[in-house]
Amino acid sequence: MRRIKRASAFFFAVVMVALQAVSPVFAQEIADGQEKPETLVGELCVYTRSGGVRKVDAALYDETLIMVSPKTAASLADAELIDRGAGKYEFRRDRYTVQIDTGSGDIAVGLYIKGETASRLYQNETFTLQEVQTVRFGKEKTTVIPLEQMLYLLNAQWTCADYCVYIYTPPETLWNVVGSLWEMDAVLPSPAEILGDTVLKKWGNSFKYGLLAFADEVAPEYLIPIIGDDYWSRQKMEEALLTLAVPCENIMGSLQEEAKKDSSEFVSDISGMVEDISSLGDWAVSVADKLTTVVTAWSDVKIPDGISETFSATDFSAKMAKAIAAAGRYEHWGESYRNQLKYLSQVENDKYAEYCKDLNKVARSLFKEYGNYTGNVVKESTKTVLSGLGGTLLDMTPAGLVFSTYDLTHTFVEAYIPSAITAQEAGDNTSVAMRLNDLSVLMREQYAAEIVRVIKKGKLLSPEDVAQLRFIGSLMMEASAHSHDSLYSAWKNMYLAGHSDAGEEEIRQNAGETISMDALAEKLVQSQTGITRFEETSQYDSSLLLYGDLRNLYSKMTGAYREMIPPEYVKVKELPIFSSNIAENQGVVYILGRSLPGLTTLSMKPGSYDYICSIAFYEDRLYYACKTTGTSEISSAIYSCSPDGSDSKLLANNPFGSGNADCTAFLIQDGKLYYGYYGERFVDLKTGETGNADTGTDLDAANRLVDHKQFSLVYAQDGLYYRNELQAQAGLKGDKIYFASEEEETETVVYENPALWLIEIEMVTPQELYFSADQSGGNQCVLMKLNLETGQAEMLDSRPEAGSGGYFAW
DSSP: OOOOOSOOSSOHHHHHHHHGGGOOEEEOOEETTEEOOOEEEEEEEEEETTTEEEEEEEEEETTTEEEEOHHHHHHHTTOEEEEEETTEEEEEETTEEEEEETTTOEEEEEEOSSTTOOEESOTTOOEEOSOOEEEEETTEEEEEEEHHHHHHHTTOEEEEETTEEEEEOOSOOHHHHHTTHHHHHHHSOOHHHHHOSSHHHHHHHHHHHHHHHHHHOOOGGGGSTTHHHHHHHHHHHHHHHHHTTSOOTTTTTTTHHHHHHHHGGGSOOHHHHHHHHHTTOHHHHHHHHHHHHHTSTTTTSOOOTTGGGGSOGGGHHHHHHHHHHHHHHHHHHHHHHHHHHHHHTTOOOGGGHHHHHHHHHHHHHHHHHHTTTHHHHHHHHHHHHHHTTTTGGGGSOHHHHHHHHHHHHHHHHHHHOHHHHHHHHSSOHHHHHHHHHHHHHHHHHHHHHHHHHHHHHOOOOSTHHHHHHHHHHHHHHHHHHHHHHHHHHHHHHHHHHHOTTOOHHHHHHHOOSSSOHHHHHHHHHHHHHHHHHHHHHGGGGGGGOOOTTOTTSSEEETTEEEOOOOGGGEEOOOOOEEOBSEEEETTEEEESSOOOTTOEEOOOOOTTSSEEEEEEEETTEEEEEEEOSSSSSOOEEEEEEOTTSOSOEEEEEEOTTSOOOOOSOEEEETTEEEESTTSOEEEETTTOOEEEOOSHHHHHHHHHHHHHHHHOOEEETTEEEEEEOOTTSTTOOOOEEEEEOTTOSSOEEEEEOTTEEEEEEEEEOSSEEEEEEEETTSSEEEEEEEETTTOOEEEEEEEEOOTTSSSSOO
């Protein structure tokens, strides 16, 4: 008789756990005599930058609503999931939080600014889960929630193509930046850092720095009592504000690599995602092109026609994405400084009323003089960006591209606002540091007040509702960064005055005054990172417009692109298809080598082989294993062909003595055919690729084939599996058939017949199960059909045992 000569790869109990996730189910719930909407359980193809293309468990409720587990939703939105118990879950993206209660359906959106109590956002909106269901993915009961609603609340964007959902979650949004208020507050400058923390230090340093500055530019106006003091103050404030027009000197110099590294995790890498998707195959290029225009950072920046000539066909999408990002950042910078001057010319604060009056005058004067220059800068910078698209610019990392903005900014400011460069290079760095310290203090007050205003607003109607919040926060960090930068330059220049040949390392170790240069450099870098974070997140402000009624769930707005995921994207999971002596195709049941009522005999010549020993149908193709005469010293092969026998293709063969994998049985799943005694080899049915099934999902499939041979384990649409009795265990006859259903926690015996032994399951349909067996106490073999609804078995045929044993003897 035919026997498997290898012990199971692992105990069957472990097999059950490993395989419990392969079952689809079409479930219905009935309450109060009414039939509830149906829930189809299957899987959904998704793509994320971190996970690539993969399939996740998903359910389709009422033919329209796609639902997933909280764990899956968190994974796809790049969020941390915290199970609070009792059906309550929290999704955290840094300081931003979405809390759901699957019992009540309530949703709360909030922000952790300080401590472990979240401040509620969108206070005038009521968020409720669209639906909550409990389904089974495998044997486990799982609570599922709406996928699109959760992605929406977690600020993700997505597009759909070729039955796959492409999900992009930005590194952070403005809410995450606002949540870092206290971390940013800790890096703001202070008079103690600049002048010292004792009266003696303050007077001494004030005199020293003032003398250095005064000696650098002695104008007659400074010598006139009272008027001179006012002129001095306004002049120094003007110099301080002019430095805001240029990048920090030391950030673009010795500290640039530190700044890039610190900022990198917050910089969007859409171009990397586009490039990744483009590499997936020809069909993915259209998806990448779509992402370039609808998801890419700064996608409202127009690239001139014909620019594609600078790109090769293979990397066009990724470079176009990077080009759009680069050009957009330049444009954003140009407007930013102009708006800063305008804002500072009007700012009011009761606590700092006198300071604001002086600030208004100076900013108003600068705005009048330079307010219109940015149009020229943007025009020229865009030309430069576009002319360099085919060069090294687009080979930079995302963070490197951001800092290239600062390089070109310096060049254009030098051309259009030379006085800004002069101010930056003046000897009076410490005076600028003090005045920018004052500005950062004012902006800290303004920023805190604006946070409170926006949170209390309770509803966001447009991106403009948070524009002022971002603007003030960014200006606060600009003032902080330039204050630290000016002080860093002052201490460096003072040290170089006495140590002209000192290198950067020596300066970092010895040049500090009130704090170390390393500590000052760290504050400067962190302030610069704050600026980058405010700039980078502005492109996603549209995704902050959240409403309880989900009126904008589907959106084509830049920074908030969300497509409806077609319901048909949820697919019933593809079950393993085992080769057998009986197989079904389009409602017709075929049998090998027999002519029986109700079954169709498969008429197929096995080429140069003697027997067809097992068959299977998959995607309108017939697959069959064939062999030469005999039970041991045989040759075998696996072919595929059209159902009518035409278009025959050899997939694998094992000539006797070749050492190749056995080809008498196989398993097909997810487009691959696995074969060998232990399922150790596979062939990809689409690409023709072959390989060893020794890792990941390939190894799982190999083990399924082993367990099918060992336990006659077969999967079915209406449950996890059917199997025969574990014959490997002593004393068992193999006279039972077990079923592990979706509704049961344990296996159930669905058929038992003491007159039979060594039952082998051949095929399962939703209504029937075909099996063969030996009759106890004799040498007869039988083929039977079990009605799964009634539990009644019908004998289809019997024959004497012969050859390798069993009804289908070789």
